[in-house]
Amino acid sequence: MKTIGIVGCGTIGTFLAKRINKDFKLLARLAGLCDIDEEKAKVLSKKLSKKIPILSLDQLIEKSDLIIEAASSSISCNICKKALTKGKDVMVMSIGGLIKDYKSLFSLAEKKKATIILPSGAICGLDGLKSAKLANVRKVTLTTRKPPKGLKGAPYIIEKDIDIDAITGEQVIFEGTAEDAVKAFPKNINVSALLSIAGIGAKKTRVKIVTSPEYMVNMHELEVEGDFGRLVSRTENVPSPTNPKTSFLAPLSALATLKQILNPSQKIGT
Template sequence: MTSKTPLRVGIAGLGAVGLDVARRLIDGVIEGVTLTAVAVRDADKARRALPQLGDLIAFRSMSALADDCDVVVECLPPALFREVAVATIDKGRLFMPLSVAQLLKNPDLITRAKEKGARILVPTGALLGLDAVRAAAEGTIHSVKMVTRKPPKGLEGAPYLVERSVSLEGLKEPRKIFDGTAREGAIGFPANVNVAAALSLAGVGPDRTQLEIWADPTVTRNTHTITVDSDAMRLSMTIESIPSENPRTGKSVAPSVIAALRGLVSELKVGS
C-alpha cells in the first residue's frame, strides 16, 4: 500500500484562531495534513508563540504563502485579506477564508478562482445548519433572516459605529445598532458578520439576506438566531458561540477549520 502525499497547509495570520489551528496541526490531530508555512506581520511574536516556526515550519510573505502549500487558511484582519486571497487563487490553490465578509466586497475572486482552477472553501464556523441552508437553496428560498447579539466589547471599533459616532460604552440594556442586508452589514461590520456573510453565500445571496445586529450587555456569548423559509422546509436555529481571546470571534471557528481540513483527506465525510 502506498502512502498518500500529505496535504500541505499554510496559515495567513496567527491571531487567536490562526494560532489555535496551527497548534492543532502541529500536534498531528489530522493524519495526512501538515502545517508547512505561515505568513505573519510580527515574526518574533509568532516565534515566541510557536517555537517550531522558522525551523520545521517556514515563514513566507503573504504573496508567497501558496508557493509550497496546497491549502491556505486566511486568519487575517480584513485589510490584508485581498493580498493573500489573490496570491493563493492565482496559483490555483484551495483558499479557505475566515474573513468571509470580504468575499462580499471582493466578488471578483470567485470568477478569478474559476479562471485559475482554484477553489474557495468557506468553513462552517459558528453557523450551525449551514448544510441545511445549502440544501434549501437547491429549491426555492423565500426569506432568510439573522439576528445577531454580541457583548458591546465585541462590536467596538466597527466602521458603521465610528462613522456615526455611536458609543457603546456603559450600555446597560440591549440596543439594536444595525438593520439591513448582509452586504450592508459586511461593509459596516467587516470583523463581526462573517457568519451572516457565509449564510448569505449558502442561501439567497447578500442582498436578500436580512440582518439585525444588537449590542447586548446581558449576553456573554455571540448569539445568532437564523430563520429560513423555503419550499422544502422552515428552519429556525439559535447558536451561542463562546468568544475566543478575540471577542469578535468565537471559539468554534478553529475547530471548524480543522473539521474542514479533515474532510479534505478523510475516507468518510459526513455532511455536504
C-alpha cells in the same frame, strides 16, 4: 502529505497551527506562517513543537498546497486571488472580504482547478440552507447578539458615535442588508457574508445586530423560509479567550473542515 500555510497568527491561526501539528501528523505538514506583524508569527512558531518558517505571502503560497487565511477581511480577497492564480487551494475565514468578488473568485478557482473553502464558522444551519437553495428560498434573516466589548471599535460604532460602554439594557445597534452589515462590522459579521454567498445574496439577506451588557455569549439566530418549509437555528457561542470577537466554534469549524479535506473517506451532513 499536504503542505499547509497559515496567514494570520492570531486566535484562529494559532489554534489551527497547534492542532494541525497534533491531529494530522501523518496527513499534513505546516509549510510556513505569515503575519503582517512578524512578531506574532515568531511567537507562534516558538510555541510549536517543530520550528516553522516565517514567510512572505508569496513564499507561503509557493510552498503550500493549501493556504489558510485567518487574518483580516481587508486582505482575504487578495490572498484568494493570489493563491488561486497559482492553482493552490485556499480556506478563507475572513469571508466578509469576499462579498463583492466571490463570483469572480469562484470562476478563477474553476479555471485553475483549485478550490475555495469557506467553513461554516460560528453559525449552524448552513447545511439546511444549502439544501434549501436547490429549490426556492424566499427569506434569510440573521440576528446576531453580542456583548458590547465584541462590537467595540467597529466602523459603524465609531461613525454613529455610539457609546457602547454606556448601554445598560438590550439595544438594537444595526438593522439592514448583509451588504451594509459587512461594511459596518467587518470583524464581526463573517457569518452574514457566508449566509449571503450560500443563500440569496448580500442585498436580500437581512441582518440585525443587538447588544446588551447582560449577554455572555455571541449568539447567532438564523431564519430561512423557502419551498422546503422554515428553518430556525440558534448558536450560542462562547467567545475565544484571546479574541472576544471570535467565537470558539469558528476555529473548531475550520478544523472540522480540514479533517474532511485530509480524510475524505467519510462525509457526514450536507
